Amino acid sequence: MSGIDLARFHQTFFDESAEGLDAMEASLLKLTPDSADAETINGIFRAAHSIKGGAATFGFAAVADFTHLLETLLDRLRAGTRAITPADIDVLLRSVDVLRSLLDFARAGRVDDATLAEGLSAELRALLDGPASAAAEKTAPRADRSAAGWKIHFAPHAGLFASGNDPLRILRELQRLGECRVVATLDTLPALDDLVAETCYLAWDIELRAACDRDDVAEVFAWVEDECALAIEPLTTAGPVPAPLPANVAQAALPANAGTAAPVRVDSGSIRVATEKIDNLVNLVGELVITQAMLQQLAGSLDPVQHERLFTGLSQLERNTRSIQEAVMATRMLPVDFVFSRFPRMVRDLAGKLGKQVRLVTSGEQTEIDKGVIERISDPLTHLVRNAIDHGIETPEARAEAGKETTGTMRLSASHQGGHIVVEVADDGRGLDRARILAKAAERGLSVSESMTDAEVWQLIFAPGFSTAAALTDVSGRGVGMDVVKKNIEALNGVVEVASETGRGMRVTIRLPLTLAILDGMSVAVGDQVFILPLGAVVESLQPLPEQVKRMAQQGTVVRVRNEYLPLVDLREWFGLPGTKAAPHESIVVIVEAESRKLALQIDDLVGQQQVVIKSLEANYRRVRGVSGATILGDGRVALIVDVSAVVRLFSQPLAA
Amino acid sequence: MSTATTENTESGSTVGMPNEFLTFTLGDEEYGVDILKVQEIRGYDTVTKIPDAPDFIKGVINLRGTIVPVIDMRLKFRLGRAEYNEFTVMIILNVARRVVGMVVDGVSDVMQLTPEQIRPAPEFGSAVNARYITGLGALDERMLILVDIEKLMTAADMALMDAGSQALQ
Numbered sequence: 001m002s003g004i005d006l007a008r009f010h011q012t013f014f015d016e017s018a019e020g021l022d023a024m025e026a027s028l029l030k031l032t033p034d035s036a037d038a039e040t041i042n043g044i045f046r047a048a049h050s051i052k053g054g055a056a057t058f059g060f061a062a063v064a065d066f067t068h069l070l071e072t073l074l075d076r077l078r079a080g081t082r083a084i085t086p087a088d089i090d091v092l093l094r095s096v097d098v099l100r101s102l103l104d105f106a107r108a109g110r111v112d113d114a115t116l117a118e119g120l121s122a123e124l125r126a127l128l129d130g131p132a133s134a135a136a137e138k139t140a141p142r143a144d145r146s147a148a149g150w151k152i153h154f155a156p157h158a159g160l161f162a163s164g165n166d167p168l169r170i171l172r173e174l175q176r177l178g179e180c181r182v183v184a185t186l187d188t189l190p191a192l193d194d195l196v197a198e199t200c201y202l203a204w205d206i207e208l209r210a211a212c213d214r215d216d217v218a219e220v221f222a223w224v225e226d227e228c229a230l231a232i233e234p235l236t237t238a239g240p241v242p243a244p245l246p247a248n249v250a251q252a253a254l255p256a257n258a259g260t261a262a263p264v265r266v267d268s269g270s271i272r273v274a275t276e277k278i279d280n281l282v283n284l285v286g287e288l289v290i291t292q293a294m295l296q297q298l299a300g301s302l303d304p305v306q307h308e309r310l311f312t313g314l315s316q317l318e319r320n321t322r323s324i325q326e327a328v329m330a331t332r333m334l335p336v337d338f339v340f341s342r343f344p345r346m347v348r349d350l351a352g353k354l355g356k357q358v359r360l361v362t363s364g365e366q367t368e369i370d371k372g373v374i375e376r377i378s379d380p381l382t383h384l385v386r387n388a389i390d391h392g393i394e395t396p397e398a399r400a401e402a403g404k405e406t407t408g409t410m411r412l413s414a415s416h417q418g419g420h421i422v423v424e425v426a427d428d429g430r431g432l433d434r435a436r437i438l439a440k441a442a443e444r445g446l447s448v449s450e451s452m453t454d455a456e457v458w459q460l461i462f463a464p465g466f467s468t469a470a471a472l473t474d475v476s477g478r479g480v481g482m483d484v485v486k487k488n489i490e491a492l493n494g495v496v497e498v499a500s501e502t503g504r505g506m507r508v509t510i511r512l513p514l515t516l517a518i519l520d521g522m523s524v525a526v527g528d529q530v531f532i533l534p535l536g537a538v539v540e541s542l543q544p545l546p547e548q549v550k551r552m553a554q555q556g557t558v559v560r561v562r563n564e565y566l567p568l569v570d571l572r573e574w575f576g577l578p579g580t581k582a583a584p585h586e587s588i589v590v591i592v593e594a595e596s597r598k599l600a601l602q603i604d605d606l607v608g609q610q611q612v613v614i615k616s617l618e619a620n621y622r623r624v625r626g627v628s629g630a631t632i633l634g635d636g637r638v639a640l641i642v643d644v645s646a647v648v649r650l651f652s653q654p655l656a657a
Numbered sequence: 658m659s660t661a662t663t664e665n666t667e668s669g670s671t672v673g674m675p676n677e678f679l680t681f682t683l684g685d686e687e688y689g690v691d692i693l694k695v696q697e698i699r700g701y702d703t704v705t706k707i708p709d710a711p712d713f714i715k716g717v718i719n720l721r722g723t724i725v726p727v728i729d730m731r732l733k734f735r736l737g738r739a740e741y742n743e744f745t746v747m748i749i750l751n752v753a754r755r756v757v758g759m760v761v762d763g764v765s766d767v768m769q770l771t772p773e774q775i776r777p778a779p780e781f782g783s784a785v786n787a788r789y790i791t792g793l794g795a796l797d798e799r800m801l802i803l804v805d806i807e808k809l810m811t812a813a814d815m816a817l818m819d820a821g822s823q824a825l826q
Contacts, residue, residue: 619724620756638719
């Protein structure tokens with residue numbers, strides 16, 4: 001196909017095209033016949049145009065041809081010569097799909113499959129030739145903008161030089177607008193003997209391949225308007241751009257983008273970096289954090305008065321380390337919009353297919369989450385949204401009967417809460433059906449009873465193989481259950497919670513850690529060993545009074561804190577550390593919370609707060625129950641990070657109710 | 658040492674059988690492990706205890722930023738109470754793409770053994786299970802028990818790895 005040099009740029013083209021298509025889709029979904037603002041349409045047009053330019057450059061003819069049709073339609077919408085109809089939006093959305101498939105074909109290295117686009121191409125052509133555009137056709141040649149470019153005839157008067165104008169300068173100016181093919185007309189050139197140097201004999205025919213405004217072109221000639229014969233016409237045939245030689249790729253690609261893609265670039269101002277590079281940076285920063293903590297600790301034994309300057313330097317180092325760490329972590333963060341943006345389309349399609357009316361409301365799209373987390377929550381979220389539309393939201397008739405608005409509402413929201421990201425998927429549908437879940441669970445041999453709390457019943461839907469479809473509606477199941485959602489979220493150290501109210505709707509809450517690499521921790525001492533408690537899980541610490549502590553027959557010891565009885569776990573005992581067990585009221589108790597359950601941990605002493613770099617225990621050892629990882633303290637010792645969720649899960653069961 | 662290793666590989670007559678060994682003592686016996694599995698030898702550091710681990714796993718140490726588990730071989734093979742003092746040494750091993758520290762009574766030296774000096778392992782007679790013994794090395798008056806350290810460290814009863822990763826090894 002093309003030379004190896006071209007292939008190098010393919011990946012970038014595909015990535016950019018995928019982004020462009022996403023942007024197009026998002027804008028199209030915002031577009032309604034009444035709210036067609038120029039900026040949105042322009043955005044869609046720009047995206048389509050970039051794809052067309054790239055595809056033509058790289059020789060993906062099917063993509064280029066199809067985008068050209070699409071662009072023509074968009075151009076008319078943009079110029080206002082055609083009013084937007086819902087049918088247009090529909091066709092445009094489907095075009096996005098077709099383009100995706102075409103690009104996938106091209107990416108897989110398969111021959112462009114023109115048949116893929118045939119059906120829709122015909123539809124597009126029909127739309128273009130239809131009565132709606134009849135008026136537009138007439139005005140098209142006079143349109144202010146031409147997608148393909150301009151054909152310019154420039155014949156200066158003989159006295160052009162006398163006015164101080166230089167045609168070469170004008171030609172160069174034109175070149176800045178886009179790729180030019182310039183042909184000089186030598187008809188009037190006299191024999192050398194008759195040539196007068198101050199006379200302009202030449203005329204030029206220029207084919208400018210750039211989708212710029214006619215005004216832009218005219219402006220170039222502004223100074224010579226009165227001194228030349230000038231004709232600017234849109235290029236009629238946008239035949240395929242001649243395949244450039246590999247060496248020209250850079251130049252050829254640039255002009256194609258310059259006119260149209262430039263505004264998009266300015267918006268994002270981003271560069272592509274391989275994830276490994278960032279991960280490597282994160283690791284290095286981790287080492288830096290440890291070194292900084294070590295220096296801090298060493299300085300602790302020095303006299304602050306004698307070493308004042310050292311201390312100033314150290315505190316500056318601490319600040320800088322923290323900023324650099326935050327900055328590096330931020331490079332791994334992406335707005336959650338990356339996941340949310342796929343849902344408007346999905347909801348629209350799914351609701352249409354199921355004959356339901358669903359309005360999607362998203363909030364907190366700008367909440368930033370670690371890239372690794374984003375990639376891994378997208379499937380669980382998709383599943384939850386599908387579930388909600390499929391089983392949660394009722395048909396318009398059923399909703400009307402229940403006295404609800406016929407259009408159901410889906411809410412997707414993301415927010416920061418403490419050290420966590422909370423993502424919620426909520427609907428105002430019929431909610432979970434307690435009786436059916438219980439019946440289904442009993443049928444499957446799970447131990448259930450009528451006396452279970454709602455929260456316990458909702459947990460049943462997470463049991464492996466418990467098909468929500470079979471339990472809640474008659475729509476056939478898809479083989480993937482809520483257990484997979486739960487497993488995926490737990491693999492990220494996250495937690496899934498369900499709240500439901502019959503007839504009012506259901507809400508699934510996902511709690512995720514902010515990042516997977518660095519943790520804000522509270523260090524606590526037990527004997528001579530230090531443990532790290534994730535700061536996000538710590539509620540408070542206190543020294544209980546003897547009367548606050550009670551021994552209970554079967555459930556060990558509990559502490560009463562503000563009218564709540566919390567199970568008390570002695571970290572020393574739980575980790576099997578040497579040393580005598582102190583009475584709870586003589587030691588310190590830290591209240592931790594995970595999965596909305598609280599627990600009191602008995603420790604010897606609070607050491608301090610610090611950021612710790614999470615190191616894997618499993619690299620050279622194995623998983624340890626109750627430990628989520630390890631870290632290295634300032635003095636070089638290893639401290640274990642307590643897995644609060646695991647401890648809570650083990651100890652708080654009996655009291656959860 | 659590195660030159661010696663090169664010579665050995667070149668002249669190595671028995672394929673797959675290492676012939677340079679790091680020797681260490683455990684109780685009254687002297688053991689040898691393939692020198693190529695040894696990463697370094699260092700003094701005993703303070704370890705951080707790990708919950709839920711058998712007594713012979715002393716805990717983990719920080720080895721230049723990596724968390725490395727430490728096993729006390731004296732406890733593992735029930736050779737009485739192990740004393741810890743400033744002479745206690747730890748052999749850092751590189752086995753099955755993992756790093757593991759092993760506390761022994763003492764490290765003696767590096768020995769070369771020719772294939773003739775290596776005899777088949779007996780069925781019994783040492784603290785280490787015969788499954789992990791590849792042979793006996795005889796050198797003058799000394800008797801060296803040669804241990805397949807990789808097999809020993811990855812064994813299930815060492816509790817050093819998750820069941821899943823054991824299957825992979």
